[in-house]
Amino acid sequence: MTLDLLFANISKHILLTEVEKNYFHSKLLFRKLKKKEIYIQENQVCESAAFVLSGCLRSYTIDDNGFEHILQFAPPDWWITDMFSFISQKPGTIYIDAIEVSEIILLSRADQLDIFEKIPAFERYFRILTENSLVSYRKRVMDGLSLTAIERYHDFCKRYPTLIECLPQKQIASYIGVTPEFLSKIRSNVKIM
Amino acid sequence: MTLDLLFANISKHILLTEVEKNYFHSKLLFRKLKKKEIYIQENQVCESAAFVLSGCLRSYTIDDNGFEHILQFAPPDWWITDMFSFISQKPGTIYIDAIEVSEIILLSRADQLDIFEKIPAFERYFRILTENSLVSYRKRVMDGLSLTAIERYHDFCKRYPTLIECLPQKQIASYIGVTPEFLSKIRSNVKIM
DNA sequence: TAATTTTCTTAATCTAGGTTAAGTACTTTA
DNA sequence: TAAAGTACTTAACCTAGATTAAGAAAATTA
Numbered sequence: 001m002t003l004d005l006l007f008a009n010i011s012k013h014i015l016l017t018e019v020e021k022n023y024f025h026s027k028l029l030f031r032k033l034k035k036k037e038i039y040i041q042e043n044q045v046c047e048s049a050a051f052v053l054s055g056c057l058r059s060y061t062i063d064d065n066g067f068e069h070i071l072q073f074a075p076p077d078w079w080i081t082d083m084f085s086f087i088s089q090k091p092g093t094i095y096i097d098a099i100e101v102s103e104i105i106l107l108s109r110a111d112q113l114d115i116f117e118k119i120p121a122f123e124r125y126f127r128i129l130t131e132n133s134l135v136s137y138r139k140r141v142m143d144g145l146s147l148t149a150i151e152r153y154h155d156f157c158k159r160y161p162t163l164i165e166c167l168p169q170k171q172i173a174s175y176i177g178v179t180p181e182f183l184s185k186i187r188s189n190v191k192i193m
Numbered sequence: 194m195t196l197d198l199l200f201a202n203i204s205k206h207i208l209l210t211e212v213e214k215n216y217f218h219s220k221l222l223f224r225k226l227k228k229k230e231i232y233i234q235e236n237q238v239c240e241s242a243a244f245v246l247s248g249c250l251r252s253y254t255i256d257d258n259g260f261e262h263i264l265q266f267a268p269p270d271w272w273i274t275d276m277f278s279f280i281s282q283k284p285g286t287i288y289i290d291a292i293e294v295s296e297i298i299l300l301s302r303a304d305q306l307d308i309f310e311k312i313p314a315f316e317r318y319f320r321i322l323t324e325n326s327l328v329s330y331r332k333r334v335m336d337g338l339s340l341t342a343i344e345r346y347h348d349f350c351k352r353y354p355t356l357i358e359c360l361p362q363k364q365i366a367s368y369i370g371v372t373p374e375f376l377s378k379i380r381s382n383v384k385i386m
Numbered sequence: 387t388a389a390t391t392t393t394c395t396t397a398a399t400c401t402a403g404g405t406t407a408a409g410t411a412c413t414t415t416a
Numbered sequence: 417t418a419a420a421g422t423a424c425t426t427a428a429c430c431t432a433g434a435t436t437a438a439g440a441a442a443a444t445t446a
Binding site: 148149150178179181182185 | 433434436
C-alpha cells in the first residue's frame with residue numbers, strides 16, 4: 001500500500017516540507033474494506049474522514065420507508081465522510097460502505113484539528129476541498145429543483161463516465177433520485193419520453 | 194452603519210487582535226441595496242462575498258423555462274455569494290438580489306485570499322463557515338430525495354420561523370421546490386392530503 | 387455446477403404534484 | 417386615490433414518475 005495518491009492530491013493545492021509530510025503521515029490509519037462492509041452507520045459518531053486509495057465507497061441515508069438515498073460515491077482519489085457528524089462529533093444520520101473491495105486512509109477529526117494548528121497549510125487544503133464540495137452539492141440541489149429525471153441521468157453520465165461503467169444501475173437511480181424501474185425505462189429510451 | 198454584527202459573528206469562531214481587525218476592516222466595502230435590486234447576475238463573475246447587516250437577500254437560478262429556483266435566503270448575520278463563481282472567478286450561473294432594502298458588507302475574493310495569507314485565523318473562520326454550509330446543502334439534497342413536499346414545507350417552517358413571517362409565499366414554494374399553487378393547497382390543508 | 391440472491395426489464399396501474407385558468411386581495415406607483 | 421401590478425386561492429384536468437408484480441438475466445455462494 002502506498003500513499004502516493006494522497007500526497008499527489010494534496011500537492012495539487014498546497015506545498016509541504018518533508019517534516020510536515022512525515023508529521024501528517026504519522027496521524028494516518030490504513031484500512032481495508034471488504035465488498036459491502038459498512039464503515040459508518042447512522043447514530044454513530046463519525047470520528048474520521050476517509051481518503052480512497054482503491055475500490056469505491058458510497059454514503060447514503062435510509063428513510064422511514066427503508067429506501068436508500070445515495071449522497072456520494074467515492075472512487076479513488078476522493079475523500080468521504082459524514083460531514084455533519086465529523087465536524088460536530090455528534091451521532092450522524094448516514095451510512096458509508098464499500099461498493100467493492102477498497103483501501104482507505106483515515107484521518108480523525110481530532111488529528112485533523114491538531115494538524116490545522118501545527119501546519120496551517122492543511123487548513124488551506126481542507127478549506128479548498130470543502131469549498132469545491134460545497135459547489136457540487138449546490139449544483140445537485142439546483143439540478144433537483146430544475147431538471148427532469150432524464151436530464152439528471154444524462155448529466156450524471158457526462159460528469160461521471162467512469163462510474164457509469166462500474167456501478168449497478170439501481171445505485172445510479174438512487175443517486176439521481178428515481179426508482180430503478182424508471183431508470184430502466186429511461187435507458188430503454190421508450191418513444192413517449 | 195456598524196460592523197458590530199460582522200465582528201460578533203467572527204468572534205464566535207476565532208479570536209482577533211485589534212491590528213488584525215483593522216486590517217480586515219480596511220478591505221471591506223459597504224453597500225446599500227434597494228428592494229429588488231440585483232447584486233449579481235448569471236454570466237457575471239462574482240467578485241465578492243456579501244455579509245448581510247440588515248434586510249434580506251436571496252440567491253436563485255432561472256431555468257430554461259424562465260422559472261426561478263431559490264437556493265438560499267440570507268437574513269442579517271449571514272454570508273451569501275455565488276460560491277462557484279467566487280472561488281473560480283469565472284462567470285457564474287446564479288442571481289443574487291435584495292428581497293427588501295438591505296445593507297451589506299462586501300469582501301472580494303482577492304482580498305479574502307490576501308487575508309488568508311496575512312491572518313491564518315481567517316482561513317479558519319471561512320473554513321468553518323464553509324463546512325457548516327456544506328452540511329446544510331447536504332441536508333437539502335437528502336430532503337429533496339427522501340421527503341414529500343408537505344414534509345419539506347413543515348421542515349422549512351421549523352428551521353426558519355422568522356423567514357416564514359417575512360417572505361412571500363411563492364418564494365418559500367420556490368425554495369422547497371413546489372409550485373405556488375401547490376404550496377397554497379398544502380397550507381389550506383385540504384383533507385385528502 | 388447448481389442453487390440462491392441480486393439486478394434488470396417490461397407493463398399495467400396509480401398518485402403527488404404540475405398546469406391552466408379565473409377570481410380575489412393585497413401592494414406599488416403615479 | 418385610482419390604476420396597475422403582484423401575490424394568493426381554488427378547482428378542473430394532466431403528467432412525470434412511483435408502485436406493483438412477474439419474469440429474465442447476472443452475479444454470488446455453496
